[in-house]
Amino acid sequence: MKCKKTVVLGFLGTQLDQAGKGRWGRWRPTISLGQQQDLQIDRYELFFDKAYGSLAKLVRQDFLQVSPETIFNCHEINLGDPWDFQTVYGGLFDFMKSYKFDTDNEEYLVHITTGTHVIQICLFLLTESRHIPGKLIQTYMKKFRDPNGTYTIIDLDLSKYDKIAERFHQEQKEGIHFLKSGIATRNKQFNSLIRDLAIVSVKSDAPILLTGKTGVGKTRMARLIYEWKKQQRMVSGHFVELNCATLRGDACMSALFGHVKGAFTGAINNRKGLLAKADGGLLFLDEICELGLDEQAMLLRALEEKRFFPLGSDTESTSDFQLICGTNRDLAQMVKEGKFREDLLARIQLWTFDIPCLKERKEDIEPNLDYELSLASLRTGNLLSFNKEAKEKFLALAVSKEALWKSNFRDLSGAVIRMSTLSEGGRITEDAVCNEWNRLKKQWRQDGKQDTDNINLVKRVLGDNASELDLFESCQLQKVLEVCQYSRNMAEASRKLFAHTIREKKSINDSDRLRKYLAKFGLSWKGIQN
Ligand SMILES: Nc1ncnc2c1ncn2[C@@H]1O[C@H](COP(=O)(O)OP(=O)(O)OP(=O)(O)O)[C@@H](O)[C@H]1O
Ligand SMILES: [Mg+2]
Structure with a gap:
């Protein structure tokens, strides 16, 4: 050499x-x-x-x-x-x-x-x-x-020092333990996700995107990441959270970016906004897919330049925060449909973690069950536990084909809370397990019926546009479509739909009323019959 x-x-x-x-x-x-x-x-x-x-x-x-x-x-x-x-x-x-x-x-x-x-x-x-x-x-x-x-x-080059490398290793292990809340999870996919997340959360302050079905623990994970970063002195500010589905238009703009007095009707005082509140800390935007295109553009600029204009203000505010986003929708598909900005997606998806469903983590049900039970014991101050047979029964059912775990951890923690509350002396019996299992199955059946009903007719006639409807509208349209489906013509459907009005003789042409209602969604009688 x-x-x-x-x-x-x-x-x-x-x-x-x-x-x-x-x-x-x-x-x-x-x-x-x-x-x-x-x-x-x-x-x-x-x-x-x-x-x-x-x-x-x-x-x-x-x-x-x-x-x-x-x-x-x-x-x-x-x-x-x-x-x-x-x-x-x-x-x-x-x-x-x-x-x-x-x-x-x-x-x-x-x-x-x-x-x-x-x-x-x-x-x-x-x-x-x-x-x-x-x-x-x-x-x-x-x-x-x-x-x-x-x-x-x-x-x-610290990796050349064995003792220092061992310390890093130890720190990473502590991060993994923390992000798992000490639960000895066994699922390979989940464990490897947590391993990466433990590294990313201390090495990077770039945005993180958490994806996964409802109840898999996105919000909880965002909070844990914040707590871990705080322990590592990587953030000093607050954890600030917004579910984007809860606000629209000015209200959303103002919640995020703040406003000045008089910016819109009802803006009677200055408001700081969540971005400013998250300065030095972490902003968690749940259901980011629900943000409007204007808010998306403002957010992108705030991420890139750390500056933004509060609503109605011509003075810029600054805020340096880490962003974590949560979604259970396919953002890439939304970009294709023009509902989500491509540049924003590119910015937030550098670190994407798809949290698997409970159904895909069968081996993790037992450790999570023990965890839920210890949480419930802490909450109630009573030692809660299963009979041996009861636990075996619950676990066997929990991994069976019948187990849908549609709302994931929400279902599991709900089940534990119910079983332990209803059990005498905090001892969960086989009977309690059977009763709870029937409750869960009923809940999943109802959820399933709602899902398929809504998908069946509204989605069938409106396609992807169905997702733009409020639940209120979609329920109403669903019922109307059901009636139309079982009526021979528009007059018959109208008679069923407006029976009360017809009796009261309040309306002259009920078929016309139905026609106009359908037209609002771009539908016609002939179209829906097809
Ligand atoms: N081990 C666990 N992992 C994840 N969540 C858990 C766990 N144990 C209990 N939970 C609870 O499950 C519930 C659902 O979690 P969370 O709200 O984080 O889900 P989510 O993915 O954000 O759901 P959504 O998409 O509906 O917002 C919370 O009450 C959470 O505390
Ligand atoms: Mg959430």
């Missing part, structure tokens, strides 16, 4: 490197580097301020005396005030950028014992960020009045 040349980059020590009488009996950091038996320096690049030109010259002479084979270059560098962080960092950054580092043939050591503390900090930062592709070297006296001194090399 070709041996690389060793190059040292360092500042002149205006105090410690002082020349003058008796200098050979004193420890001088720069000179001491040339005196190390086991360190062959091929080139030295010494930086000095123009006020210290003659000292730099003397140091060079002395260095060459102890290490004549070294090529010693002096660079006058003007850093302005050597105690001002900004100017020093800027000056060094520019210098290092133009310096021709040849890492194939040379190895660089950055001497950090000399120079002001600010210079040392900047050299450290530039080395850590690999603007200087080298290692740090520090010199010191091992014993009092030892003119040669000694040195240590510090490689900032």
Whole structure:
């Protein structure tokens, strides 16, 4: 293997490197580097301020005396005030950028014992960020009045240190444990998701997108990520949460970005808004798919530039927050339909985590059941538990084909709460399990009926547009379509639908009323019969 040349980059020590009488009996950091038996320096690049030109010259002479084979270059560098962080960092950054580092043939050591503390900090930062592709070297006296001194090399590539790597590993393990709330989950997909999330949540402050069906724990996970980041001192602000489905139009704009007094009817005071409230913290936007296109555009700008205009204000507000979004819809599909901005999706989906359903995590039902039970025990102050047979029965049913777990953890925690409340002395029996199972099945049947009803007719006639209807409208339309489906003609359907009005003789042409109602959704009698 070709041996690389060793190059040292360092500042002149205006105090410690002082020349003058008796200098050979004193420890001088720069000179001491040339005196190390086991360190062959091929080139030295010494930086000095123009006020210290003659000292730099003397140091060079002395260095060459102890290490004549070294090529010693002096660079006058003007850093302005050597105690001002900004100017020093800027000056060094520019210098290092133009310096021709040849890492194939040379190895660089950055001497950090000399120079002001600010210079040392900047050299450290530039080395850590690999603007200087080298290692740090520090010199010191091992014993009092030892003119040669000694040195240590510090490689900032921390993965090379076993003990430090072990600490990172331990920290990552703690993150995993925290994000799992201590539940010993066994599902491979979920465990690997948590492993990645534990890394991402401490290494990155880029947006995170949590996807998954209702009740899989998106909101809960967002909160856990925040708590973990807070413990790691990665955030100092608040956890701020908004379910985007709950607000529309001005109300949504104002909730997110704030408003000034008089911005719209009802805006009687200034309002700060959630983005501002999340400054330094974490904003969780649940059901992000429900945000309108205007809000999406404003949010994108706020994410990119950390600035936004409160409603009705011409003064910008600033806020630096991490964003976590939750959704159970396919955002890529919504982009295709023009309902979600492509650029916003690109911004928020860098870290996407799809949380699996409980049904896909059968092996995790038992540890989660124990967890729910311990939570319920804590809440009620009574020790709650299953009979052995009861637990076996519940677990067998929970993983059976009948188990739909439609609302995922909401169903599981609801079941535990009901069983433990209804059980005497907090002991859950087989009977309690059977009763609860019937309750769950009934609930899933009802949910299922609602789902299929709504999909069957409204979705069949309106296609994707069905999702734009409020539940209220969709229920009404569903019923109307059901009546039409079982009527021979429009007059018959109208008679059924407007029976009361006809009896009261309040309306003249009920078929026309039905026609107009259907037309509101772009439907006709003939169309729906087909
Ligand atoms: N181990 C668990 N993992 C996830 N959620 C759990 C767990 N145990 C209990 N839960 C509870 O399940 C419920 C549903 O969780 P959450 O509200 O986070 O789901 P979600 O995915 O955000 O649902 P939605 O899409 O309806 O907003 C919460 O009350 C949560 O505390
Ligand atoms: Mg949620």
